[in-house]
Amino acid sequence: MLKILDENGNVNPVLEPELRGDELIQMYKFMVFSRVADEKAFSLQREGRMGTYAQLKGQEAAQVGSSYALREMDWIFPSYRDLGAMIVRGLPLEYIYLYWMGNEEGSRIPEDVNVFPLSVPVGSQIPIGVGFSNAIKLDEGNAVTVVYFGDGATSEGDFHEGMNWAGVFKTPTVFFCENNQWAISVPRNKQTASKTISQKASAYGFKGIQVDGNDLLAVYSATKEAVEKAQKGEGPTLVEAYTYRMSDHTTADDSGRYRNESEIKKWVEQDPIKRFKLYLELKGLLDNSLDDKIRKETGQMVDNAVKKAEACPAPKPEDIFKYTYAEMPDHLQEQLDELEDSIG
Amino acid sequence: MPVLNIVEAVNMALREEMQRDKRVVILGEDVGVNGGVFRATVGLQEEFGNKRVIDTPILENGIVGCAIGMAVYGLRPVVEIQFMGFIYYILNHIISHAARLRTRSRGRYTVPLVIRAPYGAGIRAPEHHSESTEAIFAHIPGIKVVVSSTPRDTKGLLISAIRDPDPTIFLEPKRIYRALKGDVPDEEYTIPLGKARIVREGKDLSIICWGAMVMVAEAVANEAINDGLDIEIIDLRTLSPLDKDAVISSVEKTGRALVIHEAPKTGGLGAEIVALINEKALLYLKAPVLRVTGQDVAVPLSQAEDYYIPSVARVLNALRDIMAF
Numbered sequence: 001m002l003k004i005l006d007e008n009g010n011v012n013p014v015l016e017p018e019l020r021g022d023e024l025i026q027m028y029k030f031m032v033f034s035r036v037a038d039e040k041a042f043s044l045q046r047e048g049r050m051g052t053y054a055q056l057k058g059q060e061a062a063q064v065g066s067s068y069a070l071r072e073m074d075w076i077f078p079s080y081r082d083l084g085a086m087i088v089r090g091l092p093l094e095y096i097y098l099y100w101m102g103n104e105e106g107s108r109i110p111e112d113v114n115v116f117p118l119s120v121p122v123g124s125q126i127p128i129g130v131g132f133s134n135a136i137k138l139d140e141g142n143a144v145t146v147v148y149f150g151d152g153a154t155s156e157g158d159f160h161e162g163m164n165w166a167g168v169f170k171t172p173t174v175f176f177c178e179n180n181q182w183a184i185s186v187p188r189n190k191q192t193a194s195k196t197i198s199q200k201a202s203a204y205g206f207k208g209i210q211v212d213g214n215d216l217l218a219v220y221s222a223t224k225e226a227v228e229k230a231q232k233g234e235g236p237t238l239v240e241a242y243t244y245r246m247s248d249h250t251t252a253d254d255s256g257r258y259r260n261e262s263e264i265k266k267w268v269e270q271d272p273i274k275r276f277k278l279y280l281e282l283k284g285l286l287d288n289s290l291d292d293k294i295r296k297e298t299g300q301m302v303d304n305a306v307k308k309a310e311a312c313p314a315p316k317p318e319d320i321f322k323y324t325y326a327e328m329p330d331h332l333q334e335q336l337d338e339l340e341d342s343i344g
Numbered sequence: 345m346p347v348l349n350i351v352e353a354v355n356m357a358l359r360e361e362m363q364r365d366k367r368v369v370i371l372g373e374d375v376g377v378n379g380g381v382f383r384a385t386v387g388l389q390e391e392f393g394n395k396r397v398i399d400t401p402i403l404e405n406g407i408v409g410c411a412i413g414m415a416v417y418g419l420r421p422v423v424e425i426q427f428m429g430f431i432y433y434i435l436n437h438i439i440s441h442a443a444r445l446r447t448r449s450r451g452r453y454t455v456p457l458v459i460r461a462p463y464g465a466g467i468r469a470p471e472h473h474s475e476s477t478e479a480i481f482a483h484i485p486g487i488k489v490v491v492s493s494t495p496r497d498t499k500g501l502l503i504s505a506i507r508d509p510d511p512t513i514f515l516e517p518k519r520i521y522r523a524l525k526g527d528v529p530d531e532e533y534t535i536p537l538g539k540a541r542i543v544r545e546g547k548d549l550s551i552i553c554w555g556a557m558v559m560v561a562e563a564v565a566n567e568a569i570n571d572g573l574d575i576e577i578i579d580l581r582t583l584s585p586l587d588k589d590a591v592i593s594s595v596e597k598t599g600r601a602l603v604i605h606e607a608p609k610t611g612g613l614g615a616e617i618v619a620l621i622n623e624k625a626l627l628y629l630k631a632p633v634l635r636v637t638g639q640d641v642a643v644p645l646s647q648a649e650d651y652y653i654p655s656v657a658r659v660l661n662a663l664r665d666i667m668a669f
């Protein structure tokens with residue numbers, strides 16, 4: 001398993017990626033932002049201001065490290081848990097909030113943001129992302145596509161078919177698996193008899209690498225290498241980020257039914273943000289006052305996003321019809337008229 | 345007699361059938377240790393062990409493919425698909441194998457398989473968690489499609505489905521999964537597949553519906569009393585094969601009919617029922633048969649889902665149109 005930072009923030013100097021101080025601080029800010037935004041979403045759900053929500057807590061390094069390694073032109077195909085990755089790629093937080101608040105406007109991804117709508121049917125984004133990267137290749141483009149999915153998704157046919165396709169056609173794809181050890185109540189070792197998830201890549205004829213998913217630098221380096229390889233036309237890579245889902249599966253779940261507190265505690269000690277913070281402190285890039293400032297600013301940004309999301313008008317009847325086809329057929333117009341009539 | 349909700353009735357049916365018949369096995373995601381994301385299988389792995397209550401990896405297509413193999417061997421698999429929105433993964437196995445093995449093998453191989461799935465909107469669930477696509481399955485010859493609407497029916501119908509020699513899709517209305525409670529007999533009983541239930545007798549108009557729409561129909565019938573109307577409600581219970589007699593005899597009596605379903609209108613089962621009435625009872629009709637259905641769009645996210653689901657107001661409008669014809 002690739003590891004660059006140890007639990008105390010000590011870096012392996014041979015493997016330390018070349019990143020400027022401001023870049024390191026930016027990544028830290030993204031992790032803190034993801035954490036605060038995630039905790040806010042949880043409390044909004046509890047207050048009845050948001051629907052069911054899937055927390056990413058514990059997976060900040062996996063999401064931020066991987067998405068930060070991308071270039072402006074690259075694309076991501078996220079799953080429901082990938083708030084952190086989407087934020088780094090430039091999707092404003094209020095969009096993500098709006099989506100989980102049950103308003104489709106949250107899925108109206110701004111033109112200049114290379115993010116595919118998050119995917120709920122497990123693993124289904126994988127072949128789509130592969131096809132997208134295949135199209136980039138046919139078009140002789142330079143962009144690379146990263147598909148995000150969990151350990152559980154690797155059981156779906158979509159994963160295997162996407163991997164096979166990518167191997168056969170050498171598509172510029174990075175398969176980024178957030179192995180958070182659980183798929184709702186099913187632990188990793190009951191999901192697959194493979195020893196690691198990364199080893200599955202060899203069956204499809206390309207490289208897989210397992211990285212410490214709570215080590216921001218390891219995730220960043222492995223993803224960056226995979227992107228460079230893909231961009232050079234050398235085909236796909238599977239990156240397995242070995243991490244942990246610190247929260248329940250979603251706000252509708254109670255993980256106390258299937259896993260014990262001591263396991264969670266063990267992983268809380270491996271908190272990816274804490275580890276990176278220690279590294280930044282050792283490097284002299286971060287102290288308490290800067291950290292306080294970052295957290296304060298983050299809190300304000302998150303509150304702002306909540307305000308914007310909650311200020312978005314509720315959908316109107318026509319909103320559910322008008323994006324079904326390029327042009328609204330008569331029968332939908334009729335249904336809209338009937339609905340409006342019933343509302344009065 | 346215990347008062348249970350629909351989830352608890354599912355659980356009771358599964359437990360009783362597993363006790364009675366050791367060929368019954370349960371397969372699905374999170375059905376074992378976790379007892380199901382809706383708690384429908386709670387306690388079953390403790391009672392029957394992890395060989396009969398199997399937590400599968402996440403592979404719907406594989407679960408159903410393997411369950412077909414188990415069923416052909418002689419087991420009685422009951423598969424849980426977590427939400428109807430994730431059922432499409434299994435279509436190939438259903439259409440190409442489960443539905444036609446009896447035919448292909450001239451009766452030698454059969455597939456006594458049940459696939460349970462919570463369906464429908466109305467609980468402010470996330471995307472893909474509110475689907476009502478029963479017509480897709482009712483269109484496949486060789487499988488049965490059952491939708492329950494009360495706790496009592498749920499137990500009796502599910503037991504019948506498990507004992508049935510052919511594959512059944514068993515849909516559970518999650519909008520009223522817990523909201524609706526009712527008496528469920530402790531003792532063994534079955535409710536035959538293919539037989540509708542008259543929820544309420546009336547003489548002016550027949551509402552034909554199933555699942556969560558039965559409650560909407562009941563609310564409409566109560567409102568319609570103010571208009572001096574006496575509404576009959578037929579809960580189909582089984583969508584394939586349809587209880588044609590129940591529909592026809594009701595329409596022969598009332599001369600007016602209205603179908604409510606939550607699924608989209610185009611190609612929905614409402615069309616099938618209208619065609620049936622047309623074929624068998626046209627001359628009894630005093631007005632055209634109307635449909636009030638889900639809209640022909642992807643089910644919206646929660647803030648707009650009320651625009652999608654048939655509302656009491658929409659049904660009343662249609663009902664008044666029929667009466668005014």
Ligand SMILES: Cc1ncc(C[n+]2csc(CCOP(=O)(O)OP(=O)(O)O)c2C)c(N)n1
Pocket residue numbers: 081120121122123149150151152153154180182183184245249373402404426430433
């Ligand atoms: C096709 C499909 N089946 C089932 C579900 C229900 N479901 C949602 S998340 C999940 C577990 C996914 O686990 P994993 O891939 O490890 O991702 P994680 O949730 O841990 O991020 C399941 C079974 C779904 N959304 N899609």
Ligand SMILES: [Mg+2]
Pocket residue numbers: 150151152178179180181182183184
């Ligand atoms: Mg997982």
